[in-house]
Amino acid sequence: MKVIFDLLFTLNRYNHRMTTNNLRVQVWRGTSNGEFIEYLVPRNANQTVLDVVTYIQRKLDPSLSYRFACRVGMCGSCAMTVNGLARWTCRTHVSQIVDGDALQIAPLNNLPVIKDLATDMREFFNKWKGAVGFFKGDRSRHDNFAMVPPASKERELANAGIECIGCGVCYASCEVVEARPDYLGPAALNRAWTLINDVRDIQQAERMNAVAGDAGCHACHTQGSCTERCPKKLEPTAGIAGLKKLVARAAVRGSKWGKL
């Protein structure tokens, strides 16, 4: 019994301490021309960065623009630059990242800012299309299901990258995207690699051609920021390395889908 009382007391004290502190939150306001404005936000236990942004918009300044939908790490719409690094804000607890009481929230890098924390993600998704990052099969509803053994190498490689939620954290963290704006980026290439390993897909030659060269996989510096920051713990760097080898071999020696 005493143990439970002690625990409750500790928790209560912890909560009390948390709520008496304020966070000093600098939020980017404006477009690419803008400035950081500071807001004071009460600190709560288990508070996420998205909670902080929502608090500001609901209680302090309703003109703040930002984007979110599911709040549980599925939709990929709430990514922002938090204390200098791209993160999914709905699953990032303030307590995990704040040192002291300062939080700085900015829109994602490498994308045009529409307003405040909302970026224009058209180019990001156009690059998925540019990397032939969409499925096309050759079966109709009258055919049987395709059989893909779960333990097959292709299926395992496809599984490794399939959980991408399209949040743009990798794209915003990539130094090559920053240096070469036409580079397809880690998310599009991860999608391409996943589909290259989809044995049902019928546009592999086109896809290999789309991701070849210096605007595609061969520009990657293997620096690994995408892999380090991916909130879903995917490894675009590994997928891109796979693409580099496969596509370069296809250009020089050919592949099972023909020569480039």
Added chain:
Amino acid sequence: MTVIKADMRVLQAKLWYAQRISAMILGLCVAIHLLIIFYAIRGGVTAQEILGRTRGNIGFAVFYEIFVLACFVHAPIGMANILEENFPKNRFLKLVPWALALLIIFIGSVAVVSLFSGGQV
């Protein structure tokens, strides 16, 4: 988003391949080169001794020419990438890797011939 032409993309993929293969050869060559140096340098070494060993030795000549050829392929591709990523597009910059390539093959091959002939070109 600018789209690079298909044949350009294929060329870039081939260049990437050439650079990786030449890197493998270079890695091997550097290791052999260092081992030879460690072996040869015991107790000091002079230019005369080196030339004495390499003069007329076809094995050394072939090895070092392979070394030079790997550099000739590897370095200019890397330099072209660095220039491409760090400087604005410029016709002159496209010539720099070619100049480097010619310099490497020329200076390198002259050195190999000198080793083989013992400095009497």
